Amino acid sequence: MKDLDSAGLDCLAALADEGSFERAAKVLSITQSAVSQRLRSLEAQVGQPLVVRSRPLRLTESGKLLLRYARQLQALRADVMRELGAGLAPHERLAIAVNADSLATWVLPALNDIVQRGLSEGFGLELVVDDQDFTHDRLRQGEVLGCVSTVRQALRGCVVRALGVMRYVAVASPDFVAQHLPQGLTVANFAQTPFLVFNRKDDTQSLWVSKALGLRAPRLRERFVPSSEAYARAVCMGWGVGVAPELQLRPLLASGELVPLRPDVSVDVALYWHQWKLVGELETAPVRAALLDELGQALARGARQALVMPS
Known part of the structure; x- marks a missing residue:
């Protein structure tokens, strides 16, 4: 995995987000030809097709697996850039999935401090909305790095914490x-x-x-x-x-x-917070995705104040 082309992984993530080569090229500020070339190079590396070229395009199962990896690398990179005081690329953001009722009630107040701080730090946040029974599927497929879900069991490679009722x-x-x-x-x-x-x-x-x-x-x-x-x-x-x-x-x-x-x-x-356990390396030094951890902690604090705590 260390040898996978990071530019190709960024293209894969942009294609998953935007649903077309044209829009992916715009957010990455490169040509459509460059997007296609980087994707072909990544597909050659893994020896499998990663994208079904339909309208809108969709990822293969192998593509979804690599999308999870791409999201995790982006999150780790974002944390390193924050530590260095450098800005992020405009298209880079951290995506989490929440249910609509939580979004309409307690999630925004819970995340407000982090988002306000992020205005100066430059990190992007995307809230993906789905039914609370289905947000977990978005985590599994690599669309998001964390989710609020009714599912109690953690995916392999993830951590889970109870939020409340x-x-x-x-x-x-x-x-x-x-x-x-x-x-x-x-x-x-x-x-x-x-x-x-x-x-x-x-x-x-x-x-x-x-x-x-x-x-x-x-x-x-x-x-x-x-x-x-x-x-x-x-x-x-x-x-x-x-x-x-x-x-x-x-x-x-x-x-x-x-x-x-x-x-x-x-x-x-009952609602639960799930997130990937992201640990990488930067010149042999371990790096954690601190921002994702902060989001999880903020949601847990907000939930304690707003939700019913199980007896």
Whole structure:
């Protein structure tokens, strides 16, 4: 691995990020021909194709494996440049995956100090958003170096730490309840009641209904709103029942804009931080990816302040 061409690995990462040779060439400030040449050289080194030249292009399994390595080298290089007081290339950034509900509530405050400091240090940060059950796949495929996930087991070569529990509760607007649920949500009326769902990966509403009504695999009347902020707004507007983080809904419940349905029932989602263990060498001296460690520590502190701590 030490002999792999770093320029070729940078090209592979840029291709994965940008999805085309043209855009990869722009972010790297080289020609498309140079991108193709460096990729071919890297493919010749490993003896396997790394990119499927489609639109958008995609990485082969070997390409995903090398992408993880490329991301790790970039993170180590970024830390060395920080220590030297040198600036980073504009395209270099550290990518982590988080779920939308965490992003809408506690993640930004948790990372604020690091990001504010990074304005002067020049490091780039990319927050990749996916469902909390799927952020782990992005880590496995090399798209990111860390993730907030519901997965408890660490990948080989990764470390994991428990963050806390995000508690989901069911709510609706007072007008919606008065008009559609005057007797509350029951086995008799839930199938006709619209539920707001974040996206097709989201099963929180079904889990809550199963728990509240003692039903197995309930089929819901769904309305999809794929934004945490818009989701809460749609519930306030009376589009249907929402099942969302209590942390996000707290001010809306306090103001009376929303009312709880079955406050004794909640869905608790345990969250974990995963990151690659990055250790490299610079002229025989060990180098750790300190910035990635700092991000993990900041997220853990933020989670302790915002999430429910498991008993």
